[in-house]
Amino acid sequence: MRMRRKRNLEPRMEACRGLLLVRGRPCLNLKEAAENYRALLDFSAVFGNTNPVKMEVGCGNGGFLLELAAREPQTNFLAVEVCTNVILTAMERMRGRGLPNVRFLNIPAETLPCYIPSGSISEIFLNFSTPLPAKGCEKQRLTSPRFLAIYRDLLAEGGGIYQKTDSAEFFEYSLEQYEAFGFRISACTRDLHHSPYAEENIITEYEANFLSQGKPICMARAVK
């Protein structure tokens, strides 16, 4: 079902302009954009410091980064989300909290190389990315080879991808891809909430929903 456009979307987006670094896609062909278009961000100018930068891809309503940014004031955060309706909620929540260390990119993850300098990201969070189990949809999975090639380039040495999902199939697929791309798995559980990692975990909006259905959550961290 298609989501209805939010009321007063444009004036509300405008009101969040200070938080929004980029909006839209540089051109219709995302592959061409990723290869050729460059408008790289200068994070020291954006945040006014040289603290490490972590990024969530597919931030949804932003609950995860809202909590993590408050826990880690010495880290900068980028929230990437393709859907304008959704990122607006995240930005309005963030504006209400007044945290200085979070900025938003309303772009498809395919175009991350257009804006993010190579080697500039210390951690990438993939929280409950859509599993897209159908065979023809593999390219759109956020852990498919084309995205892992992008993440590997954006991550600093020793940086990592932190993934959570309720889909066992998507999880096994992702682990295979990390290995194929030379990432080392430094943490892995197929039942996060009954593991030692549960204590530090921040429950996202989708995670809360899956937990209420009694579903186990898989988690892995893959290091470059």
Ligand SMILES: C[S@@+](CC[C@H](N)C(=O)[O-])C[C@H]1O[C@@H](n2cnc3c(N)ncnc32)[C@H](O)[C@@H]1O
């Ligand atoms: C299932 S939701 C999870 C939201 C949130 N991370 C959570 O755990 O509650 C996945 C989100 O990823 C976004 N998304 C999917 N593909 C994307 C892409 N290629 N680039 C950026 N965002 C994407 C969707 O719009 C959606 O908001």
